[in-house]
Every structure is written in structure tokens, then in C-alpha cells.
Amino acid sequence: MSDRLILRAARVVDGTSPEALTGVEVVVADGKITGIVPTGTTQAAPEEIVDLGDRTLMPGLIDLHVHFARTLSEEEVQRTLERPELRLIRSAMDAGDLLRAGFTTVRHVGGMDGIFVRDAIEEGTIPGPRIQAAGLPVSQTGGHGDIHFVPLEWISHDRIRSGVIADGPDECRRAVRLNLRESADLIKVMASGGVVTRRDHPRHAQFTEEELRAIVSEANRWEAGFPAPAGGAGIGPGVRAGGTPIEHCYFLTRPVAELMAEKGTFFVPTLLRLHRGVTRGPEVGVSPWINAKFTETWDAAVEGVAMAREAGVRIGLGTDLGLRPHTRHGWNWQEIPLLVQAGLSPMEAIRAGTSVAAEAMGLEESIGRVAPGYLADLIAVDGDPLADPEVVGNVAWVMKGGVVEKAA
Ligand SMILES: [Zn+2]
CATH class of the missing domain: 3.20.20.140 (Metal-dependent hydrolases)
Known part of the structure; x- marks a missing residue:
């Protein structure tokens, strides 16, 4: 059985793009991010989908x-x-x-x-x-x-x-x-x-x-x-x-x-x-x-x-x-x-x-971004931090290296 997960959230702030990405889902497997694809295009079993709702997914x-x-x-x-x-x-x-x-x-x-x-x-x-x-x-x-x-x-x-x-x-x-x-x-x-x-x-x-x-x-x-x-x-x-x-x-x-x-x-x-x-x-x-x-x-x-x-x-x-x-x-x-x-x-x-x-830290090739090949260090916050930076205090879900450390 694969340890793949498909993460869905209202928006993704990927750490480098000028705007938040919408209409995408993030694929995680073997501790790493393997893809960012249009929502619903990954063939997935229901247990592989993590629905984070109206939250923002961003790098840890x-x-x-x-x-x-x-x-x-x-x-x-x-x-x-x-x-x-x-x-x-x-x-x-x-x-x-x-x-x-x-x-x-x-x-x-x-x-x-x-x-x-x-x-x-x-x-x-x-x-x-x-x-x-x-x-x-x-x-x-x-x-x-x-x-x-x-x-x-x-x-x-x-x-x-x-x-x-x-x-x-x-x-x-x-x-x-x-x-x-x-x-x-x-x-x-x-x-x-x-x-x-x-x-x-x-x-x-x-x-x-x-x-x-x-x-x-x-x-x-x-x-x-x-x-x-x-x-x-x-x-x-x-x-x-x-x-x-x-x-x-x-x-x-x-x-x-x-x-x-x-x-x-x-x-x-x-x-x-x-x-x-x-x-x-x-x-x-x-x-x-x-x-x-x-x-x-x-x-x-x-x-x-x-x-x-x-x-x-x-x-x-x-x-x-x-x-x-x-x-x-x-x-x-x-x-x-x-x-x-x-x-x-x-x-x-x-x-x-x-x-x-x-x-x-010299770790720009492994952490700090939501991008394929990067470690799956990810968080989800309630709301949109670009509209209100205070919402980064509401961390609802945490993943480190593909392992969920705090469940939503
Ligand atoms: Zn000090």
C-alpha cells in the first residue's frame, strides 16, 4: 500500500509565487511533495484524500x-x-x-x-x-x-x-x-x-x-x-x-x-x-x-x-x-x-x-517551498494569511516529512 496523500485546500501559498495558487491539489508520497496538479485530476482512493477545507496550505x-x-x-x-x-x-x-x-x-x-x-x-x-x-x-x-x-x-x-x-x-x-x-x-x-x-x-x-x-x-x-x-x-x-x-x-x-x-x-x-x-x-x-x-x-x-x-x-x-x-x-x-x-x-x-x-540556512533545495521534489513539510492555517497575516497564528494542521504531526 502506498503512503501517498492528496492534500486539498482553498489556496496554496507556495513560498515563491507572487500570488496564492487556487484550484490545485498537492500530492505527497514517501515524505516528499511529488506534484501540484489541478484539483480532482489525481486518481485517488478516498482514504488518500486530506480535505483541509477553506484553509491555506503553505510550507512549514x-x-x-x-x-x-x-x-x-x-x-x-x-x-x-x-x-x-x-x-x-x-x-x-x-x-x-x-x-x-x-x-x-x-x-x-x-x-x-x-x-x-x-x-x-x-x-x-x-x-x-x-x-x-x-x-x-x-x-x-x-x-x-x-x-x-x-x-x-x-x-x-x-x-x-x-x-x-x-x-x-x-x-x-x-x-x-x-x-x-x-x-x-x-x-x-x-x-x-x-x-x-x-x-x-x-x-x-x-x-x-x-x-x-x-x-x-x-x-x-x-x-x-x-x-x-x-x-x-x-x-x-x-x-x-x-x-x-x-x-x-x-x-x-x-x-x-x-x-x-x-x-x-x-x-x-x-x-x-x-x-x-x-x-x-x-x-x-x-x-x-x-x-x-x-x-x-x-x-x-x-x-x-x-x-x-x-x-x-x-x-x-x-x-x-x-x-x-x-x-x-x-x-x-x-x-x-x-x-x-x-x-x-x-x-x-x-x-x-x-x-x-x-x-x-543553505537548505533552499529541500525545504521552504511547496514544489515537487521538496520535503513534505507543510502546514494549513485557518483563513488567508495574505489578507490577514494574523491567521498564521491559527495553525490547524502540520506535516513534517510526509508525517501528519497535528491533525485538522
Ligand atoms: Zn538570541
């Missing part, structure tokens, strides 16, 4: 910037010292939440949990999305991956392990090698200060360009990707060193946006993380100095998206959710309406979370 969503290891506390010292074993269990639950929310692929950017969860999903132990995992973020001393209020030697202790601290090109190369030895798929580099670390700021560059070049050239030799979370003065050096995607890009300037467009650098804005902070931070007990930085950064982040779009930079969807109670997974879809508010069309925002995100 991709989040280019997630974290697992969510803490239950917003308080900085308590969060830092939570047991990693407990956080790993929550990470496994997060993976299931993401898949049911329609995210069939994610890039985990920071922490060993991503590697463990990725492997548990691949061996079939737990349900979850496809994962590319970064291992431990590489940070300079005093940088965004260094927790400034604990003794320096605690950073590498199993209880914390927030990153690999490296200074100078040689240590930077070694940090890359240590991560790849742990089977990281990509290297995450803190190329600027951050929002939630007290003694640095997203306007300020971290690492010298020489150090960044050492990291990129080492990662390239292993064919590992290089996402650099960067803002302000850190964006330019990250781009010039060959880093892509560059995440966050708070305080982006026009010349740097033009350089990104010229070099084909992908940009992952992560508006949702800031939006959650600005709207929820004060009431959930986030430290006042973090809330002040959220507020200071928000307008610059939104302006940066419009500036990048105008310059022709390719924008991919990432949320930066998953580290704190007020940024837990399940809300990731909200990045799509936020990108629309920042100036993208609904179709551009959907592409950011499908075909463009796939390209940013």
Missing part, C-alpha cells in the same frame, strides 16, 4: 533564531543558576510546542541543548522540528556571551556554560573547533554587545575584524554557517568578515544596509523578542535596566527593517524566543505580522519565514 514555517533552555524565573541570578538538567527537559517540550505551532525547521543559536534536542528528534525519541544547532556562542571576555556578574571561571562550568570565551584570532579558531567537535552545525558569534547583558550595549562592536575573520575562515573550512548577532558598530565588521546571516542588526545604518545587500548577507531582525520585552517586560518583573534597553532599541529595530528592505537586503524570520517565561515558544508566528508592520508585504513576510529562511 522556519524560525532562524530560537533558544531552548527556558528558565522559569526572570530574576537574573536565579535564571543563571537554574539546573541545566531541568532546562533540558523544558527544551524537549519546547521542540514539541514549536512543531505544533507550525515551525517544521528552526535554527537553535546558542547552548548545548539545541544539539541534544536535535539528536533526540533525529533518532525519533521526541517530536520536534528539523534543527540546525550552534552549540556554545563565541564571545569575547566581557562580551554578550559572558555573564558579567559571576566569576569568569564559572562561565565554562557545566551549571552555566553560557558560551566559549575567546580573545585573539588563535583562541577564536579554537572556540570554533571546540564547537564543531561537539557537532555544532553552525557557529554563533557575539559580534556586538546585547540588550540583556548589563555591561555591554548593542551599539558597540565586539571582537576585532581580525578575530571575526579568523572565526569565519575556520568555520568555512568546515563548511559550517556563521550567524553573528550584531548591532550598531558590530554589524559592519561582521558583514565585512563574511558573516551571514547577521542577527538583530539594531541601530543599522544605511551604508551598512547597502553593504549587506551588495554582499548578499541575510538579515534576521528578531522583532518579536523586543516586542515581548517592550509590551510584557515591566509587568513580569524583568530588571528595569533591561526594560530601559528594550525601549531604547525598539524604534531603531523597526527602522532597521524598513531600511534593509529598501536597500534590497534579504530578510529572514527569526524570533529570539525561548530563554525566559515571557518569551516562551508558541508565539513565534507573531514575527510575521510584526514584519508586515515594519514595511514588508504579507507575502514578503511569509517568504521570510519559508523560502528566504531556507536559503539563509
Whole structure:
């Protein structure tokens, strides 16, 4: 008996076409999409037909910037010292939440949990999305991956392990090698200060360009990707060193946006993380100095998206959710309406979370599109996301690799 399925829905948003397709059905067999044909033209037994009604069938969503290891506390010292074993269990639950929310692929950017969860999903132990995992973020001393209020030697202790601290090109190369030895798929580099670390700021560059070049050239030799979370003065050096995607890009300037467009650098804005902070931070007990930085950064982040779009930079969807109670997974879809508010069309925002995100991961030939030969990673949402981007929050049905993970 074949495992073929015929999927029928009111419209198909395929991830690349300028308009939704209507009057078509999608044929899936052996985990892949095998055809998109006029509705009713496939000879099919009744049990092979999945009728999704007035829904929109589209590629499974991709989040280019997630974290697992969510803490239950917003308080900085308590969060830092939570047991990693407990956080790993929550990470496994997060993976299931993401898949049911329609995210069939994610890039985990920071922490060993991503590697463990990725492997548990691949061996079939737990349900979850496809994962590319970064291992431990590489940070300079005093940088965004260094927790400034604990003794320096605690950073590498199993209880914390927030990153690999490296200074100078040689240590930077070694940090890359240590991560790849742990089977990281990509290297995450803190190329600027951050929002939630007290003694640095997203306007300020971290690492010298020489150090960044050492990291990129080492990662390239292993064919590992290089996402650099960067803002302000850190964006330019990250781009010039060959880093892509560059995440966050708070305080982006026009010349740097033009350089990104010229070099084909992908940009992952992560508006949702800031939006959650600005709207929820004060009431959930986030430290006042973090809330002040959220507020200071928000307008610059939104302006940066419009500036990048105008310059022709390719924008991919990432949320930066998953580290704190007020940024837990399940809300990731909200990045799509936020990108629309920042100036993208609904179709551009959907592409950011499908075909463009796939390209940013180097997976453009297998995921991110509804097209013959692509993996059958598909979702159905209630309504038409091109008319109302908010409907991507109503994911009624999820398929990953031809297997239905959430039934309508
Ligand atoms: Zn992040």
C-alpha cells in the first residue's frame, strides 16, 4: 500500500509565487511533495484524500533564531543558576510546542541543548522540528556571551556554560573547533554587545575584524554557517568578515544596509523578542535596566527593517524566543505580522519565514517551498494569511516529512 496523500485546500501559498495558487491539489508520497496538479485530476482512493477545507496550505514555517533552555524565573541570578538538567527537559517540550505551532525547521543559536534536542528528534525519541544547532556562542571576555556578574571561571562550568570565551584570532579558531567537535552545525558569534547583558550595549562592536575573520575562515573550512548577532558598530565588521546571516542588526545604518545587500548577507531582525520585552517586560518583573534597553532599541529595530528592505537586503524570520517565561515558544508566528508592520508585504513576510529562511540556512533545495521534489513539510492555517497575516497564528494542521504531526 502506498503512503501517498492528496492534500486539498482553498489556496496554496507556495513560498515563491507572487500570488496564492487556487484550484490545485498537492500530492505527497514517501515524505516528499511529488506534484501540484489541478484539483480532482489525481486518481485517488478516498482514504488518500486530506480535505483541509477553506484553509491555506503553505510550507512549514522556519524560525532562524530560537533558544531552548527556558528558565522559569526572570530574576537574573536565579535564571543563571537554574539546573541545566531541568532546562533540558523544558527544551524537549519546547521542540514539541514549536512543531505544533507550525515551525517544521528552526535554527537553535546558542547552548548545548539545541544539539541534544536535535539528536533526540533525529533518532525519533521526541517530536520536534528539523534543527540546525550552534552549540556554545563565541564571545569575547566581557562580551554578550559572558555573564558579567559571576566569576569568569564559572562561565565554562557545566551549571552555566553560557558560551566559549575567546580573545585573539588563535583562541577564536579554537572556540570554533571546540564547537564543531561537539557537532555544532553552525557557529554563533557575539559580534556586538546585547540588550540583556548589563555591561555591554548593542551599539558597540565586539571582537576585532581580525578575530571575526579568523572565526569565519575556520568555520568555512568546515563548511559550517556563521550567524553573528550584531548591532550598531558590530554589524559592519561582521558583514565585512563574511558573516551571514547577521542577527538583530539594531541601530543599522544605511551604508551598512547597502553593504549587506551588495554582499548578499541575510538579515534576521528578531522583532518579536523586543516586542515581548517592550509590551510584557515591566509587568513580569524583568530588571528595569533591561526594560530601559528594550525601549531604547525598539524604534531603531523597526527602522532597521524598513531600511534593509529598501536597500534590497534579504530578510529572514527569526524570533529570539525561548530563554525566559515571557518569551516562551508558541508565539513565534507573531514575527510575521510584526514584519508586515515594519514595511514588508504579507507575502514578503511569509517568504521570510519559508523560502528566504531556507536559503539563509543553505537548505533552499529541500525545504521552504511547496514544489515537487521538496520535503513534505507543510502546514494549513485557518483563513488567508495574505489578507490577514494574523491567521498564521491559527495553525490547524502540520506535516513534517510526509508525517501528519497535528491533525485538522
Ligand atoms: Zn538570541
